[in-house]
Amino acid sequence: MNCPYCKSELKEGTTVLTFQMDEGKIIVVKDVPALICEQCGEESINLENSKVVEKLVQKAVADGITMGFIEYNHAA
Numbered sequence: 001m002n003c004p005y006c007k008s009e010l011k012e013g014t015t016v017l018t019f020q021m022d023e024g025k026i027i028v029v030k031d032v033p034a035l036i037c038e039q040c041g042e043e044s045i046n047l048e049n050s051k052v053v054e055k056l057v058q059k060a061v062a063d064g065i066t067m068g069f070i071e072y073n074h075a076a
């Protein structure tokens with residue numbers, strides 16, 4: 001798979017996603033699997049992983065976390 005912007009090869013890696021929620025809540029998800037372009041820095045996260053991230057963030061909010069780091073968990 002190649003970068004949609006600069007056509008360089010995408011490399012497997014991990015990224016950090018920051019979600020700014022209502023009421024000033026900030027949830028940061030670490031170690032999210034992503035394909036990363038070494039040329040321009042474009043990060044591509046597949047649908048499956050983005051759904052997992054979404055669930056983790058929703059759970060964190062439901063748990064009352066207002067600001068914090070959570071780690072990507074494949075089992076989520």
Ligand SMILES: [Zn+2]
Nearest residue numbers: 003006037040
């Ligand atoms: Zn690129």
